[in-house]
Amino acid sequence: MVERVDSARKRLQASPEPIYQAFTEPGAMERWLPPSDMTGEMLRFDFREGGTYRMRLTYRDQQAGQGKTSESSDEMEVRFTRLEPSHRIEQDVVFESDDPAFEGTMRMVWTFEPEGGETLVTVRAENVPAGIQPEDHEEGLNSTLDSLAGFIEQDG
Template sequence: MSRQATLSDGAQRTLTECAAGSTERKRTRRNIHHPWCVTGCMVERVESVRKRMQASPEAIYQAFAEPGAMERWLPPSNMTGEMLDFDFREGGSYRMRLTYKDKQAGQGKTSETSDEMEVRFPRLEPNHRIEQEVLFESDDLAFAGTMRLIWTFESEGNGVIVTVRAENVPAGIQSEDHKAGIKSTLDNLAAFVEQDG
């Protein structure tokens, strides 16, 4: 079976497919603090996290527009990122490989040590809003699917409120772990855009 198991837009895994997934693998992946490390079925679940950053909306938007920038701030602390393809425009997409630093066998969903994701940009509003559809690749459909992320940037005083709204959140991820993952990514982004401030 090919390693690629990318689902089409809006495709949802069935409860039967979820039940067939490995309970042990769900347990080991559940606590990976990264908003895009999906486990279990996609369901109509929405979660949102926000953070104030000392930067302009233009600087934050630009952090998404450059592949080298995203490699620096997007991966969680226990992973490195490699941009495989990048086309930042409305209707465009990018593909990134996230590799675990400790190379522990069995952690990755695309390979033993890595996760690959394809992210599409269905809607872009420069300096204000970025909508993403995140597709994961895996031989196991219990770990493949599409999640929608909506990033908004609202000026407030001399800073910006960045909000991440996640839709179709996987049922296998505990809410507190998922929110911690988004918070970690927002912290990384803040450190990146504020470094010259």
């Protein structure tokens, strides 16, 4: 079986430092991490290598019945496996779900590469669960990068 990899990238009008900082505060992540069709609630947060966070993402259209954990939400447990300040964040993500299509650990790697006055942000998802449709994941990753850019431009 071939391991699926999805990725997205975006140039942000900022240096890597404030972008990395956007990962260090639970309130910040609640604002920018959810794709545009969802809201976020941080349930637990410990930003350090080996630390974890638990987040609930809730669909704005709760009637759609598209959640992994419940009809309207996804909950995930995330462990920070590697932190390189202002350069790289690696995470292991496990979705809470009774559906075997969402089993397994998805590895997320975020990189921040300075390019002049901008930063190229890349997010790479490895071992993507089969239950996540590729087109939905691409849309979600790009939406998250757009939200991160808006957050950095507004607050950074």
